[in-house]
Amino acid sequence: MVMLTGRLVKTVTSDGFELQGFWIDMGGDTAVFHSHGTAGDFYTHKFIDVIGGRVSGMGVSFLTANNRGHDVYAYLRRYIDGRVRWVQVGGAFERFEDCIFDIEGWLDFLEGEGVRRVVLEGHSLCQKLLYYQSLRSDRRVAGQIYLSPGSDASYMYYSLGVERFREVNSMVRRMVEEGRGEELLPRELAIVCPMGALAYYGYMSEEGAGNLYPYHDPESPRWEALSKLKEPMLIVFGGADKLIKPSVDVAARMFRERGGGSRVEVRVVEGANHSFIGFEDELSEIIVEWLGRKFM
Template sequence: MNLSSSLLSSISSVRTKISSTPKMTKTPSETDVGGGASVNRKNQFRGSLFKYGSKSIQVAFKTGDFRRQVIFIGGLTDGFLATEYLEPLSVALDNEKWSLVQFLLSSSYIGYGTSSLKQDAMELDQLISYLINKEDSEGVVLVGHSTGCQVIVHYMGTNAACSRAVRGAVLQAPVSDREYKATLPETAAMIDLASSMISEGRGMDLMPREADPGAPMTAYRYHSLCSYMGDDDMFSSDLSDDQLRMRLGHMSTTPCQVIFSMADEYVPEYVDKKALVERLCRALGGAEKVEIEWGNHSLSNRVKEAVQAMISFIKTEGPKGWDDPWS
């Protein structure tokens, strides 16, 4: 076969395979997942790649071809293949007749510093609209990792039309960016600078590189992530019960599961994790609490427990018929 015909054959392939980034590379092994299924850990997905919006970044990848979807929303610096549990989760979901959707936002990879929760919520709404109109979706469950949890909370507070399609939410590692950033020596001075820039009407201007060496960062987003009661400050241990209810209370009408890693490396040592997760679940209106002992931030060391918890919740809280969000 010549090069041209080989290329055409590849383009016409019905299935798309996305291999892992180096971050995900490991020796394949047999891993048990929820429901007793077994998956050969190749760190690969088969499914469909599609555009859900007009921006070049607005690309999504869906495994399975079902009318119920779990949408994964990663944290800062994340994109496709963000956590180790996604592959076994997709297999377990397939067994339950659910699709897994991973998607890129303007804030993905190094875009988080020039974006916002408002922008994330708008793009999430576009994705859900696509699934309703193009995939005839019967409903979605949102799974947030790290800062992705903030995106879910913000989105569900917007009352966007498509938010009615959300049948449940999983918050995995809902931890405070502010409390972690406060452990870094440069943070206090950078917060003062960001506040000054915002007061001068320069909130969308970029901060100095030392604010975040990994990504360009606007004064607004730095302030949002790092300042007390900034827009991203939803899960801090020093917020009062009233403040937590003000930030999270609207989630009480959405079935919610909180998966908290009891050895999360981004939670300062002084934080009482058990007390914090209890307060968060109460503020969320009685969310289901899952504490994973020795689990790290991304649960890469507790993949099986992560998948089992999510599948158990999704099977219980999944859509049992839902209203047309457009009516």
């Protein structure tokens, strides 16, 4: 068992949400910031502990932190006009575009801790990091690491079939337009957790803002967000990841082809699943080796 030494920390986003995380401060100007996936959190996956230990061991600070989409259902403190209100969010009800506030809030926290260079690290729902940086071009972001970057729209495309996928897109869009975004969708559409229409629309539909690397559509203009990034990127897949559709090989090839050249490195950990269970050491070795080459 990996035991990390650090402290629990909080930040408040510019739209008032209080978020929690765990901060390992190594005193330098560089940090890795880990962002969890759908309905996840900052502490459950073992690979977070292993990566945090290895990264801090090389003298780089490490932050693992919640966003408003943590857990399936979550009640968050929100500060509005000097008062505290409890607001239900979590993975079932988050609005994808609000990831801007969460990432910015944690980058502001890191800047307050003296950090000048941040490597964004995401698991599964890595579209949030890409969305943020494609809109903000934040100079504090020095690099990005995507672990098991899933295209949820592609997963639904191949799981439902083309016709049903389009039907669901239309249904969910209509629900959101009618103000029914918090209504839970049928079980067939809940691939990770119970899912409200607004959350589904954000990154599981064709039109969603988070459909940024559609593996089912190599010619989609959505790939332009990835190709326009300037900072170095490391993409790591588990070779046995069943959540990557149509296949890990296709996804890895598309990141290599659409990622903008040599600044993007793609690695595959053979035998590993979506959460790298049993392969945490191999994953962390890939990450620290890349960090050492790019930032040390």
